[in-house]
Amino acid sequence: MQDVLVTQRLVALFGAAVALLNFPLLALWDHDAVWLGLPLFPAALFAIWALLIGLLAWVVERSPDPAQGTR
Amino acid sequence: MLPASLVIAVSFAYLLALFAIAWWADHRAHMGRSVIGNAWVYALSMAVYCSAWTYFGSVGRAAGSGVWFLPIYLGPMLAMILAWVVVRKMIRIARAYRITSIADFIASRYGKSPSLAGLVTLITVVGIVPYMALQLKGIASAYAVMTSPLGAVTAHAGPWWTDSTLYFALALAGFTIVFGARHLDSTERHEGMVAAIAFESLVKLLAFVAVGLFVTYGLFNGLGDLFNRVRDHDGISRLLQFGQGQAFAYSQWAGLTLLAMLSVVFLPRQFQVMVVENVHESHLRRAVWVFPLYLLLINLFVLPIAVGGLLHFGAGGMNPEMFVLSLPLAQGWTMLALAAFVGGLSAATGMVIVEAIAVSTMICNDLVMPLLLRSSRYGARSATDLTGLLLGIRRLAIVGILLLGYLYYHLAGEAYALVSIGLISFAAVAQFAPALLGGMYWKGGTRRGAMAGLLAGFLCWAYTLMLPSLAKSGWLDDGFLRDGVLGVTWLRPEALLGLGALDNLTHSLFWSLLLNIGAYVGVSLWRQPTAAEASQALLFVDVERRTDATQPVFWQGRAQVPALRALAARFLGAERAARLFDAYAREQGRPSAAALVADARLVQFVETQLAGAIGSASARVMVASTVEEEALDLQDVMRILDEASQLRAYSHALEEKSQSLERATAELRQANEQLKSLDRLKDDFMSSVTHELRTPLTSIRAMAELIRDEPDMPAEQRQQFLGIVVGEAERLSRLVNQVLDMAKIEAGHAEWHTTTVDMRALLEQAAGSMAELMRERGIGLTLELPARVTALQADADRITQVVLNLLSNAAKYAPRDHGRVWLSLSERPDGVEVRVRDNGPGIPAEQRERVFEKFRQVSGDDHYRPGGTGLGLPISRQIVERYGGRLWLDPEPGGACFSFFLPFAATEAAETPT
Numbered sequence: 007m008q009d010v011l012v013t014q015r016l017v018a019l020f021g022a023a024v025a026l027l028n029f030p031l032l033a034l035w036d037h038d039a040v041w042l043g044l045p046l047f048p049a050a051l052f053a054i055w056a057l058l059i060g061l062l063a064w065v066v067e068r069s070p071d072p073a074q075g076t077r
Numbered sequence: 078m079l080p081a082s083l084v085i086a087v088s089f090a091y092l093l094a095l096f097a098i099a100w101w102a103d104h105r106a107h108m109g110r111s112v113i114g115n116a117w118v119y120a121l122s123m124a125v126y127c128s129a130w131t132y133f134g135s136v137g138r139a140a141g142s143g144v145w146f147l148p149i150y151l152g153p154m155l156a157m158i159l160a161w162v163v164v165r166k167m168i169r170i171a172r173a174y175r176i177t178s179i180a181d182f183i184a185s186r187y188g189k190s191p192s193l194a195g196l197v198t199l200i201t202v203v204g205i206v207p208y209m210a211l212q213l214k215g216i217a218s219a220y221a222v223m224t225s226p227l228g229a230v231t232a233h234a235g236p237w238w239t240d241s242t243l244y245f246a247l248a249l250a251g252f253t254i255v256f257g258a259r260h261l262d263s264t265e266r267h268e269g270m271v272a273a274i275a276f277e278s279l280v281k282l283l284a285f286v287a288v289g290l291f292v293t294y295g296l297f298n299g300l301g302d303l304f305n306r307v308r309d310h311d312g313i314s315r316l317l318q319f320g321q322g323q324a325f326a327y328s329q330w331a332g333l334t335l336l337a338m339l340s341v342v343f344l345p346r347q348f349q350v351m352v353v354e355n356v357h358e359s360h361l362r363r364a365v366w367v368f369p370l371y372l373l374l375i376n377l378f379v380l381p382i383a384v385g386g387l388l389h390f391g392a393g394g395m396n397p398e399m400f401v402l403s404l405p406l407a408q409g410w411t412m413l414a415l416a417a418f419v420g421g422l423s424a425a426t427g428m429v430i431v432e433a434i435a436v437s438t439m440i441c442n443d444l445v446m447p448l449l450l451r452s453s454r455y456g457a458r459s460a461t462d463l464t465g466l467l468l469g470i471r472r473l474a475i476v477g478i479l480l481l482g483y484l485y486y487h488l489a490g491e492a493y494a495l496v497s498i499g500l501i502s503f504a505a506v507a508q509f510a511p512a513l514l515g516g517m518y519w520k521g522g523t524r525r526g527a528m529a530g531l532l533a534g535f536l537c538w539a540y541t542l543m544l545p546s547l548a549k550s551g552w553l554d555d556g557f558l559r560d561g562v563l564g565v566t567w568l569r570p571e572a573l574l575g576l577g578a579l580d581n582l583t584h585s586l587f588w589s590l591l592l593n594i595g596a597y598v599g600v601s602l603w604r605q606p607t608a609a610e611a612s613q614a615l616l617f618v619d620v621e622r623r624t625d626a627t628q629p630v631f632w633q634g635r636a637q638v639p640a641l642r643a644l645a646a647r648f649l650g651a652e653r654a655a656r657l658f659d660a661y662a663r664e665q666g667r668p669s670a671a672a673l674v675a676d677a678r679l680v681q682f683v684e685t686q687l688a689g690a691i692g693s694a695s696a697r698v699m700v701a702s703t704v705e706e707e708a709l710d711l712q713d714v715m716r717i718l719d720e721a722s723q724l725r726a727y728s729h730a731l732e733e734k735s736q737s738l739e740r741a742t743a744e745l746r747q748a749n750e751q752l753k754s755l756d757r758l759k760d761d762f763m764s765s766v767t768h769e770l771r772t773p774l775t776s777i778r779a780m781a782e783l784i785r786d787e788p789d790m791p792a793e794q795r796q797q798f799l800g801i802v803v804g805e806a807e808r809l810s811r812l813v814n815q816v817l818d819m820a821k822i823e824a825g826h827a828e829w830h831t832t833t834v835d836m837r838a839l840l841e842q843a844a845g846s847m848a849e850l851m852r853e854r855g856i857g858l859t860l861e862l863p864a865r866v867t868a869l870q871a872d873a874d875r876i877t878q879v880v881l882n883l884l885s886n887a888a889k890y891a892p893r894d895h896g897r898v899w900l901s902l903s904e905r906p907d908g909v910e911v912r913v914r915d916n917g918p919g920i921p922a923e924q925r926e927r928v929f930e931k932f933r934q935v936s937g938d939d940h941y942r943p944g945g946t947g948l949g950l951p952i953s954r955q956i957v958e959r960y961g962g963r964l965w966l967d968p969e970p971g972g973a974c975f976s977f978f979l980p981f982a983a984t985e986a987a988e989t990p991t
Binding site (some may be wrong): 012013016017019020023024027028029032033035036037038040043044045047048051052055056058059062063066067 | 144154155304305318319320334370373
């Protein structure tokens with residue numbers, strides 16, 4: 007059961023990642039601005055990326071041990 | 078500038094160090110202490126994704142178009158989110174069926190088709206050649222930058238045998254053979270190689286980050302300073318903007334992301350490290366986020382290095398792809414430059430080694446082997462040991478792939494940037510996605526469908542991407558790019574049907590995947606799958622639902638154990654085959670391999686083992702030629718599947734039944750225990766009752782006999798004896814009454830007349846009836862009653878019985894003449910509490926609970942029995958508990974203190990019809 011939940015979370019995270027990294031949400035960063043001394047667009051991309059890694063780690067590391075799938 | 082000899086010496090020393098690591102890891106594996114059985118090593122080995130493309134090409138790309146190097150790494154991020162679901166399933170399938178390459182995977186899924194395996198291998202080889210060339214080009218350029226005066230890199234001139242890149246390619250081939258084709262392993266796992274790759278991943282990350290830090294903090298004063306200076310240069314600052322002065326090319330962005338997302342799973346080397354070399358699937362759990370983290374770290378300094386180089390050298394001054402080397406060199410940091418060169422070497426060699434091993438396995442198992450086995454010399458009827466030949470083919474394939482890569486580099490490499498070359502390869506392997514992913518999740522896909530899809534996708538890729546790349550390098554007349562083939566303009570390769578809104582890569586990806594998926598689905602739906610396809614589809618799609626024991630075996634026919642054994646020995650070597658058969662016999666519970674029965678499961682076992690060594694398609698052909706098979710049709714497949722699922726259902730039902738039996742047994746045992754203890758209680762009770770009855774009977778009889786035997790007894794004494802007889806008879810009848818009463822209550826036959834009871838009145842009445850007795854014994858009775866209490870529902874006579882029992886007990890134990898008894902009543906929120914206290918000897922702590930046992934009379938002195946039945950307290954407790962109350966003994970120093978509590982409203986719970 008827990009495994010099904012993890013799968014659903016991963017699919018949801020995938021959907022969120024696709025939305026964040028594509029049209030039109032990407033255009034949110036279409037400003038010639040500076041964020042903490044860094045150009046906005048590249049900084050935003052790296053920030054989204056780091057956020058996704060964090061969420062992914064949270065989801066998978068909490069999942070239960072898989073059934074013995076050893077060789 | 079560094080001396081060429083130094084650069085070459087360092088390169089070789091580095092490769093030797095790699096080999097030492099690989100040797101050490103292999104050695105450890107033999108001793109059973111694997112170094113790669115670890116999620117971190119697994120994640121690092123995945124980073125073989127970062128090749129010379131990442132190391133050199135990304136900076137070049139960033140210097141030309143800003144953040145557009147990123148989709149190649151965001152795609153893997155997306156893929157890794159789903160990897161725990163998708164790649165884990167791939168790992169399970171590959172492990173269950175000993176699949177060792179992507180060609181094997183696809184071929185095995187679609188009925189172990191040799192033609193499909195061959196096609197996938199061909200696509201891989203053609204598609205991967207540019208990628209190999211990219212690595213060679215990266216190393217060649219890096220070597221040139223290191224050994225030439227800064228900014229004076231000239232194109233190589235001279236005859237081809239003086240080209241150092243050729244020798245480098247050959248050296249790499251040698252190393253690859255040492256890493257991956259020294260001996261044969263039926264699972265195609267290479268512990269040493271994986272350890273070396275993981276080490277290389279560390280080296281390239283550290284080297285690149287070191288250069289990044291040098292540029293950011295050595296050349297400039299941190300990121301803030303760097304980007305501040307960029308703002309003064311209009312040409313460079315535009316790179317960091319969103320659209321860079323134009324509309325943002327969303328379709329290209331999405332296309333690149335999709336491409337990278339597919340490539341990170343389907344590139345031969347990624348499949349190799351991720352699926353084939355996986356030690357335990359739980360390692361994937363950590364790797365799915367550590368690998369993207371690695372990608373993020375290695376990309377962190379790409380932009381700073383790119384813009385730093387542009388600022389330092391000025392646009393067009395230097396090849397941006399080599400900023401990683403030229404920036405430290407320009408500052409005289411030659412050691413850093415050398416370290417960066419080693420990092421680049423790591424990136425390129427890692428990719429080349431793994432890719433060449435993976436592709437050579439495919440060429441050997443899926444291309445050459447099926448052809449060889451068809452020939453009379455090596456075919457099924459021959460008995461030649463083929464292990465040596467297998468190794469030879471693989472080694473040759475490795476050299477061949479590297480030479481092809483060199484050729485492409487030599488012919489077309491100069492005209493293209495690193496990244497553009499790599500993307501051509503990415504688009505080629507993306508063609509595997511529909512057949513492979515479809516095969517894992519859709520049972521309807523057929524061999525013809527997969528074949529059609531792959532062919533359509535590959536041809537479309539070749540026409541729209543590969544041919545134009547050759548034409549642009551000047552090896553073909555590029556007229557057809559502008560005018561279309563034979564002047565038909567809607568056939569222009571980069572604008573099929575006039576679709577010109579997309580860039581050439583997205584255009585090619587769109588058309589090839591569209592045709593691929595269309596043909597795959599369309600042709601699959603055209604006809605019903607054959608038995609072989611249907612059975613493999615079931616095994617693949619439902620891999621997670623089956624265990625080994627209930628795995629259906631889709632095979633029927635006759636086989637001989639010696640023949641199967643000889644077949645295994647031909648491809649695995651006699652010793653390995655003997656070991657495998659012995660292990661299998663043990664698993665089946667047979668004494669030795671000689672006692673094995675050649676059933677379907679054994680045939681399948683041999684075929685799976687062979688598949689590990691020569692690919693599933695070739696293994697199928699070999700097994701089919703050794704045994705007498707009966708062809709399966711679709712009905713047979715369904716029948717076998719039914720049997721397997723019935724077997725599963727039976728074993729499931731059996732398991733459930735045995736569980737319920739166990740439960741029933743446990744219940745019965747418990748009931749039996751209860752009965753036994755009740756029986757013991759009854760025996761105890763009977764013996765107590767008889768004992769209690771005998772005591773008064775004995776004294777009555779003794780007195781009566783005395784009176785009978787002595788007729789001239791003085792009247793006074795006779796009167797006294799008769800008094801004792803009457804008293805004992807009274808006690809006897811009281812006892813019998815109480816035993817009957819007790820039995821009635823316990824059996825639930827007692828009559829209860831529940832009415833509204835005013836406890837205060839009841840206690841006053843009870844105290845009144847006891848007053849005379851107390852006064853006789855010189856005991857003072859004190860009542861502590863509140864003015865009024867709430868009435869409750871109970872049987873007044875029974876409660877009176879309880880109170881009288883407690884009072885008479887108190888009167889019995891209180892000392893004569895100066896005894897005192899207190900009777901108190903108090904109201905609690907949910908009921909009333911009655912206390913009866915005396916100043917008698919009290920009850921020792923260890924006996925507090927025992928006074929409520931039947932026939933138990935307690936006193937400090939065992940011989941002192943102040944007349945009573947020993948049933949009063951047990952009966953009282955039964956009565957109180959019937960009304961949901963409690964009767965207990967308070968620990969009170971100096972005298973006994975019994976209390977009982979009766980609730981106002983809990984009577985219904987215990988009220989049973991009598």
